[in-house]
Amino acid sequence: MSLYKQLWLAIVFLLTLVFCVSVALSSVSAKRYLEQQLAIKNSDNATALAISLTQQDADPVLMELTLAAQFDTGFYELIRLTGPDGAVILERRDGSDGAGAPAWFTKLLPIAAPPGVATVQRGWSQAGTLEVRSHARFAYDELWQTTWNQALAFFLTALATGAVGSLLLRRLLAPLAGVVGQASAIGERRFVTLKEPHTREFRELVAAMNRLSARVRAMLASEGERLEQLQRATTADPVTGILDRSAFNTQLAGTLASDDAGATGSFCIGRLTELTRYNQAYGRQVLDAVLASAGRNLNTLCRDRDWSCGRLNGSDIALLAPGAEDPQAVGAQLQDVLTAAFTTHDVQLPEIPVSCGEYQPGDRPGDLLTAVDAALQGAERGGSGEIVLAQRGTTTPVREQLERWRTTLAAAFAGEGFALVTFPVLEHGGAVLHREALVRLREGAELRPAAQFLPWINRLQLAGELDRRVVDLALRLAAENGERLAVNLSSAALADDDFPGWLDRRAAAANTAGQLAIEVAENAAYHHMPSFRRLCAVAHRHGMQTGMDRVGRRLADLGQLHDVGIDYVKLDAVFVRDIDSDDTNQNLLRTLSTLVHAVGVTVIAEGVENRAQWRALEALGVDAVGGPGVRLTAD
Template sequence: MSLFRQLWLAVIASTIIAFAGSFVVSMVTARDYLEQQLAIKNNDNAASLALSMSQLDKDPVTVELQVAAVFDSGQYARVRVIDPEGATMIEKTSPEQAGDVPAWFTGLFPIQSHPGSAQVSSGWTQFGTVELVSHSRFAYRELWDGAFRLLLWFGLGGLGMGLIGMQILLRIKRPLDAVVGQAEAISERRFIRIEEPATPELKSLASAMNAMVDRVKAMFAEEAARLEQVRREATLDGLTGLANRAYFMNQLAAALNDDDAPPNGSLVMLRLADLAGVNRRAGRETADELLRRIGAAFTAIVGENPGAAAARLNGADFALLLPGNDNPAASADRLLGVLRDLVAAGLIDGERVGHLGSGVYRHGESLASLLARVDAAIASAEGEGDLGWRCADNGEAQCANNNADWRKLLECAIEAQRLRLIEFPVANSSGTLLHLECPLRLQAAEGGEWLAAGSFMPVASRLAMTSELDLAAVNLALERLALGLPAVAVNLSGESIFSADFRQRLHALIAGRRELAPRLWLEVAETGAFQHFDEFVGYARLLRPLGCRLGIEHFGRQFSQIGRLHDIGLDYLKVDGSFIRAIDSQPGNQAFLKGLCGIAHNIGLTVIAEGVQTQSELAALPALGFDGATGPAVPRS
C-alpha cells in the first residue's frame, strides 16, 4: 500500500474516531438533559394537578375527572392517585411508544422518564399522593432529530477537514514523489538531483540522496577522466595531440569502406624534409616546438571541417583526412603558409623545409592504392624543389553536383518514395539477433543506382533537408515492424534533432503506432548528439515515454562527455569502428574499451561494437564487455 494511501487512511480513521467519540458524548449528554427535563416536567405537572385537586371536592367522580382530563391530553404514560396508606385510588396508563423513531436507536440511547409526585391535601389533612409519568416519545423524537442535525454538521466538518487534509497531503506528497522519482531513476541508473523540500525530515532524505548522486557522478567523472587518458595514450600522439598512425589508418579505412561514409574525399600528407637535421642543429626542444606548431595547424583545420581527422604518422610525416571534400587546395595552401611562417621564425632551415602531397579518393578505393598515389605525389614534390605541393592523379574522382541539382534530386526521390532501408544484423556474443540496423538508401532516378546515405546525407544536411529523409526512414522502419520484423534500428541526423518541429512530428508519427515503438531503435551520431546536446536531451525525454530504444552511434571520439549521459535515459551506445579495427592486437585500445564498457554498464547502457571486420575482432569483444556487434564479421541469419 502506498504511503499516500496510508496517510489518507490514517486521516480518515482519525476523523471517524473523533466523530464517533464526539457523537456518542453528544448523544449521551443530550439524553441526560432530556431525562432531566422530563423529571422536572413530571414534578411540575404533578404539583399543578395536586394543587388543583386540593382546592376541589374530594368525591371520587371529581377526582377521576381531574385525573382523566390530565391523562387524556396524551402526554403521559401513567397518572396515578395513591391514598395515604399506599393503595391506588385511581390509575390511568398507556403503553410506552417511541413513535417513528427506530427501535435500535431507542435501544442504543434509552430515555428514562422518572415519575413526578405531589401531595393532595384536604384541609389540614393529607388526602393522597399524585404520581405522574410523561411519555418519552417526544424526548426520543427530539433526540433523533438532534442526531440527524449532528450528523449533518459532522459531515460538513468532515468534508472541510478532508479538503484541508488533501491539500496538506498533496503538499507533503510532492517532495515525496520527487524523492521516489529520484530513487526510480537511480534504479534505472540515471543519476539526477532534486530540489530539497522545506520539511526537515524530507529535506534530510533529499539531501542524502543528492549527496549520493553527487558522489556517484564524481566517481564516474574520475573514471571517465582516467579512461580518457588511456584513450589518448592509445590513439593520440603525445607531443602534438594528433591521432597516431594506427588509429588514423582505422579512420581512413572507415572513410574508404563504411556505407555511411561520404562517397569521396581527400587525403593530404606533409613530410618534413630534415627533421633529424633540425633536431641535431637546433636541439630537441626546438624540434618539439616545430612539431607542436605543425600539429596545432592540423588541429585548427580539423576543427573547421566536420568529420575531418589529422595524424602524425611517424616522426616527420603528417596526414589530413577530409571526407566529402574533393578539393584540398585550401587546406594545402594553409599548411604551406604555416611552413613558410616556421621558416621565417627560424625553426626550419630555409634550404630544406618540407613537401605536401594530396589525392582525391572515391568510396571503395583500397587503402594501399590511395597511400601509394599520395606518396607518389610527395615524391614528385620533393623532386621539384623545396616547399612544394603536388596533387595526385584524381583518377575517377567524381565531382559533386551543384546544390540546385541535389535539391531537385532529393525532392523528387522523397515525393516518388524512391527510398528504402537495407538490413545489417546486430547480434550478441551468442549470435542472438538484437536488432536489424537499417540505413537509408535513395534512388536518384527511376531504375537508377541506389545511393548509400554517405552519398546524399551530407548534401541534405547542407540543404536543411535531413528532416524529411529521417521521417521517411522512421516510417519505413515502422512499416517493417508491422510486417513482423523483431526490431529495427534507424539513425537520425543531428540537424534533424535540432529542429523542434521535427521532434514533434517524429513523436506524432511514432505515437500513432505506439504498439510498435518498443521494437524501434533510434540512434544519433555522437557528433550530432553533443553538438546539439540540449535539443538531444529534449528529444530523448520526449520519445522515451513511447517505449523506443534510444542510443548514440559512432561513439568514442568524445568519450570524455560520457558523464553527461547519466540522466538522459539512453539505452545503448555503438562504439565507432575506428576503435574496433584490429582490436585483438591493440592492448591500449583494449584497456580503453574495457573501461568504456564498464562505465556504460554502470549507467545502464548496452554497448555495441560497430564495423567488426574479422572473426578475431569479433572473438575479442565479449571479454572487453561488449553486449553486441555489427559489421561484415557478424553473420546474417
C-alpha cells in the same frame, strides 16, 4: 495503492472514528441531561397539580375537569389518579409517538425519565395519589436536532480541514514524487540529482541518492579521462598530441570503408618545410612547442567536427574531414592552424604547402594518399606555400551534380524512393539483439548505399526529412516482421527542436514503437547534449531503446552521459580492426566495457570481419557484435 491515497484513507478513518465517538458521547450526555430535566419537570408538575386538586377539596367532578384540561395541553404522556386503595380513579394516556426524530434514533437513545408522584388530600385524609409523566417526544426532537446540528458542523469542519489538509499533504508529499522520479531514473541508468527537500526523512534519502549519482558521474568522468589518456599514449604522436601514422592510417581506412555520410569528404596534407634548419636555428625545445601548439589547435578543430588529424612523418600533417564539401577550404584551415602556431611562438614562418583532394565511396587509402602526396610534392617544388588540389580523373561539376541529385531526391521523397535493409547484431550465443536498419535509395531495381547519397542529402539540407522518413519506414517494417530494429539519426534530428515532439506523436500513434532503437553518432550527441537528453526521454517514454553510435573518439566526455539513460553504445569500427592482435586496443576496449557495464549499458562492437575478432571481443567483455563477418555467420 499510492501513499497519498493511503494517508487520505487513514485520515478519513480517524476523522470518522473521532466523529462517531464525539457524537456518541455528546448524545448520551444530552440524553442524560434531558432525562434529568424531564424527571424534575414531572416531579414539579405532579406537586403543583396535586396542590391544586387538594385546594378543590378533591371534588371528583372538579378533579376530572382539572386533570382533563391539563392533559389536553399535549405535554403529558400519562396522568393517573389512584385511590388510597390503589384503584384507578382517573387516567389519561397519550400512546402516540408523534416525535420528529427517526424511529431508529429513539430506539438507539431511549429517554426513560421517572414520573412525578404527589399526594392529593381531602382535609386531613388522603384522597389519592397523582402520577404525572411528561411526553418524551419533545426531548427526542431536541436531542435529534442537537445531534444533527453537531454532525453537520463536524462535516463542514471536516470538509474545510480536508481542503487545507489536502494542500498541506500535497506540499509535504511533493518531495516524494521527486524521490520516486529519481529512483526510477536511476533504474533507467539516469543518475540525476535533486534539490534536497526540507522534510528530514526525505532530505536524508535524497542526499544519499544524490551522492550515488555524483559518484557515478565522477566515476564516468574520471575513468573516461583516464581512457582517453591511455588512448593518446598509445595512438598519439608524442610531440604534437595528434594521431601517429599507424593510428591515422587505421582511421583513414575505417572512414573510407564506412557506409554513411562520412564516406565522402576531403583529405589534406600540409608540409612543414625545412624543419631541420629550424631545429638548428631555434632549438628542439622551441620547435617542439610550436608543433605541440599546432597539435592542440588541430585536435580542437577536429573534435568539434568529427574530423581526424595525424602526423604522417616529421614534417607532414594530415587532416581527414568526413562530410566536408570543399577540400580547398579544409586545406586553408589546416594551413591557418599551422601558420598560427609559428606566429604565436614568434618563430619565422616557413613555407607550408598544402595539397588536398576529395574522396568518394570505394576509394582505397593507398590511392588517395598517393594522389594527394603527388600534388604535395608539386606544390613544394613550386616553393610558394600554396594550396593545390589533387587531380584524380575527370568529375562532373558540383553544380551539375547538385541539380541532378536535387531532382532525384525530390522524387524519392515524393514517392516510395527509400527503403531499409537490415543486418543482424548478434549476442555471443547467436541470439539476435536487434537488426540495424540502414537506409537505401531506390533507383530502378537497385538500391544505392547511403554513402552515395547522404552527402547530397546534407548539402541540400534534407537530413531532417530523411530522419522522419527512416523512422516511419522502421515502424512499418517492425509491424511486418516483429523484430527490434535500430535506426541511426543524423545530427539534424538533434538540431531540430520540433523533432522530439514529432517522434512523440508518431510513436503514440504506432503500436510498434517499443520495437525501435534510436541511436545517434557520438560527436552529434555530445555537440547537442540537451537535445539528445530530450530525444532519449521521449524514446524511453514509448518503450524505445536508445544508443550512441561510433563511440571512442571522445572518451573523456563519458561523464556527460550520467543522466541520459542510454541502453547501449556501439564502438567505432576503427577500434575493432585487428582487435585480435592489437594489444593497445584490447586494453582500451576491456577497460571501456568494464566502465559502461558498471552503469548497466550494453556494449556492441561494429565492423567485425571474422571469427577471430568476434572471439577476441567476447573475451574483452563486449556483449554483441555486428559487421560483415557477423552477417555471414547469420546468413
